[in-house]
Amino acid sequence: MASILVYAELSEGKVAATSLELMAKARELGDVYAVALGSGAKAAAATLGKHGAKVVHVSEDAAFDDYIAEPATDAVASLVEQQKPDAVLFGFTPDSREVAGRLAARLGVGLIANAGDLAAQDGSFVAKVPYFGGSKVASMKANAKPAIVLIRPKSFEASESGGTAEVKEIEAPVADASKRAHIAERVVEASEKVKLEDARIVISGGRGMGGPQNFPLLEDLASALGGAVGASRAVVDAGWVPYSMQVGQTGKSVRPGVYIAVGISGAMQHTVGMKTSKVIIAINKDAEAPIMKMADLGVVGDALKIVPALTAAVKAKKNG
Amino acid sequence: MPDFRRSDNDRSPLKIVVTVKQVPDPNSNLTLEGDNTISRDKEAVLDPGDECGVEEGLQLKEAHGGEVILVSMGPERARDAIRKGLSMGADRGVLVSDAALAGADALLTARVLAAAIKQEQPDLVICATESYDGSTGMVPPMIAELLGFPQLTFAKKVEVDGSTIKIHRQTADGYQIVEAPSPVVVTVTAAIAEPRYASLKGIMAARSKEIKQVSLADLGVEKSEPAEAIEGVVDAETRKSGEVIEDDGTAVDKIVQVLSAAKVL
Numbered sequence: 001m002a003s004i005l006v007y008a009e010l011s012e013g014k015v016a017a018t019s020l021e022l023m024a025k026a027r028e029l030g031d032v033y034a035v036a037l038g039s040g041a042k043a044a045a046a047t048l049g050k051h052g053a054k055v056v057h058v059s060e061d062a063a064f065d066d067y068i069a070e071p072a073t074d075a076v077a078s079l080v081e082q083q084k085p086d087a088v089l090f091g092f093t094p095d096s097r098e099v100a101g102r103l104a105a106r107l108g109v110g111l112i113a114n115a116g117d118l119a120a121q122d123g124s125f126v127a128k129v130p131y132f133g134g135s136k137v138a139s140m141k142a143n144a145k146p147a148i149v150l151i152r153p154k155s156f157e158a159s160e161s162g163g164t165a166e167v168k169e170i171e172a173p174v175a176d177a178s179k180r181a182h183i184a185e186r187v188v189e190a191s192e193k194v195k196l197e198d199a200r201i202v203i204s205g206g207r208g209m210g211g212p213q214n215f216p217l218l219e220d221l222a223s224a225l226g227g228a229v230g231a232s233r234a235v236v237d238a239g240w241v242p243y244s245m246q247v248g249q250t251g252k253s254v255r256p257g258v259y260i261a262v263g264i265s266g267a268m269q270h271t272v273g274m275k276t277s278k279v280i281i282a283i284n285k286d287a288e289a290p291i292m293k294m295a296d297l298g299v300v301g302d303a304l305k306i307v308p309a310l311t312a313a314v315k316a317k318k319n320g
Numbered sequence: 321m322p323d324f325r326r327s328d329n330d331r332s333p334l335k336i337v338v339t340v341k342q343v344p345d346p347n348s349n350l351t352l353e354g355d356n357t358i359s360r361d362k363e364a365v366l367d368p369g370d371e372c373g374v375e376e377g378l379q380l381k382e383a384h385g386g387e388v389i390l391v392s393m394g395p396e397r398a399r400d401a402i403r404k405g406l407s408m409g410a411d412r413g414v415l416v417s418d419a420a421l422a423g424a425d426a427l428l429t430a431r432v433l434a435a436a437i438k439q440e441q442p443d444l445v446i447c448a449t450e451s452y453d454g455s456t457g458m459v460p461p462m463i464a465e466l467l468g469f470p471q472l473t474f475a476k477k478v479e480v481d482g483s484t485i486k487i488h489r490q491t492a493d494g495y496q497i498v499e500a501p502s503p504v505v506v507t508v509t510a511a512i513a514e515p516r517y518a519s520l521k522g523i524m525a526a527r528s529k530e531i532k533q534v535s536l537a538d539l540g541v542e543k544s545e546p547a548e549a550i551e552g553v554v555d556a557e558t559r560k561s562g563e564v565i566e567d568d569g570t571a572v573d574k575i576v577q578v579l580s581a582a583k584v585l
């Protein structure tokens with residue numbers, strides 16, 4: 001049986017959704033061990049046990065919350081040395097990828113990033129990775145042991161398998177030498193009414209919205225439908241809306257019941273974050289825009305006219 | 321007691337390395353070679369993310385004095401990407417070019433870049449959060465590890481205060497203020513700075529700026545096997561395209577129907 005170490009990311013003291021998705025896959029691949037670092041790690045161990053971890057290595061040292069990457073790299077590297085896992089899995093998320101990168105360099109083993117799936121094969125692992133601008137998928141076989149693989153959020157469905165993990169305390173204190181990149185302050189800017197990742201319906205705007213002054217049109221539609229507003233990177237980079245709204249490769253991955261792309265062309269880096277939505281509706285004035293080829297319903301027209309009319313129709317239907 | 325720490329307006333010089341990668345022109349179509357590698361004979365440009373890195377390096381130099389050195393790994397013609405950064409105002413470049421580096425993975429790339437950067441002994445290394453073509457962002461944390469530097473990532477703002485580097489690190493719901501003692505590796509987002517256009521004067525001046533070319537042997541780096549082997553490439557699954565309608569006034573009704581069918585309305 002292969003042994004799989006899952007790096008469980010904690011966010012606000014809870015196991016990140018992506019880490020639980022990884023657990024579901026890891027269970028298929030072998031015996032699962034997890035590591036949880038920072039405040040909430042012990043409670044996280046109970047959750048990870050329910051999702052199939054046999055053993056969870058924990059430390060609640062505050063240094064894991066307050067310093068970027070280095071303390072976690074030390075802890076995972078020493079676990080790898082002791083446990084000799086066949087694979088170490090990370091979410092392909094901003095925080096995890098920093099740890100994975102340092103770990104791979106320290107162990108000298110390299111890694112496979114941005115995987116959408118993973119399977120065991122001939123004593124090693126083969127990952128599916130988007131290739132060639134996303135129009136192709138490459139099967140990449142890990143040459144090294146452990147195989148370090150970073151898996152994109154929302155690639156698997158999380159599910160409880162029942163069980164209790166043995167909790168093992170990591171004894172070694174965090175070395176002072178690794179307390180360098182210090183998070184001195186956390187500033188929260190976004191006040192999301194409905195979290196983008198959890199919303200049943202997401203309405204995203206792109207450059208076709210014409211300017212930040214038109215985004216309230218999308219807010220109105222979202223509140224009428226009880227959904228959340230997302231955006232393309234083009235409008236985030238242009239400063240129209242905050243980064244917290246970005247959907248796509250370098251933003252959030254969403255999988256709502258309905259995704260409405262408004263004035264978004266549908267570049268691969270955007271669609272990778274939303275293409276598993278159940279129903280996709282696109283509103284775009286260009287019938288040839290790539291998003292039209294993947295939409296269940298594509299409407300060719302002016303977003304600035306259609307969106308307010310749609311909001312009115314939704315409200316009328318709700319009240320009538 | 322005199323304060324030996326440098327304040328913001330003190331101009332003791334900063335030595336800044338910016339990593340710059342040459343990537344296929346985002347506006348041209350890619351083609352695949354027989355061995356499943358992406359064809360390299362396309363129009364190539366300086367990575368748009370690295371252009372932001374060069375701009376930030378130049379702004380820090382303007383504020384604090386110092387030097388901006390561009391480091392790249394790639395084929396001979398990656399010289400053009402360095403030249404672009406030099407014409408924006410960077411001081412000189414280093415190109416690591418070696419036939420043995422074709423098909424290098426992230427770790428080998430990072431080992432090569434780290435070795436080249438080490439020779440410069442910088443205060444600050446600036447990379448983009450992810451490259452346009454690789455776009456996995458794995459090289460910068462590897463460089464940081466190999467150099468033994470802390471990493472300050474996803475920066476949308478960088479400040480230098482004495483030997484402390486402070487950034488605003490973009491997060492899902494806002495930002496964090498993160499600081500570390502130099503030397504550090506900083507990764508910057510596209511929001512950090514609008515890259516300047518190279519002036520005619522800049523383009524002329526770049527012609528006489530030094531681009532030092534080095535090989536693997538010069539750096540004392542040995543080639544390592546890639547972390548992964550490509551076993552096969554298939555077309556990505558695509559969603560079936562659905563119905564496309566012109567908005568002739570009934571589009572709203574149609575959308576409402578789809579929303580109702582999906583049970584969100």
Ligand SMILES: Cc1cc2nc3c(=O)[nH]c(=O)nc-3n(C[C@H](O)[C@H](O)[C@H](O)COP(=O)(O)OP(=O)(O)OC[C@H]3O[C@@H](n4cnc5c(N)ncnc54)[C@H](O)[C@@H]3O)c2cc1C
Pocket residue numbers: 205206207208209231232233234235246247248249250251252262263264265266267268269270273283284285286289301302303304450451452455
């Ligand atoms: C490394 C890397 C990572 C990236 N990560 C992401 C990411 O996470 N998320 C992301 O979104 N992008 C990402 N991108 C950028 C991506 O490649 C595209 O540039 C971006 O998604 C384009 O945004 P857009 O569709 O809003 O703009 P455009 O491509 O400019 O499209 C605008 C669309 O609006 C339509 N339009 C114009 N006016 C109207 C109107 N009045 N009514 C209706 N339609 C109209 C146009 O026909 C067009 O299709 C990334 C790029 C790179 C290189």
Ligand SMILES: Nc1ncnc2c1ncn2[C@@H]1O[C@H](COP(=O)(O)O)[C@@H](O)[C@H]1O
Pocket residue numbers: 339340341342367369370373391392393394426429433446447448449450451452454455456457458459460
């Ligand atoms: N071959 C290279 N030459 C110079 N810089 C590179 C190279 N590869 C990666 N980088 C740097 O690392 C960043 C992230 O690249 P990647 O990890 O490939 O997404 C790039 O934007 C560059 O700043």
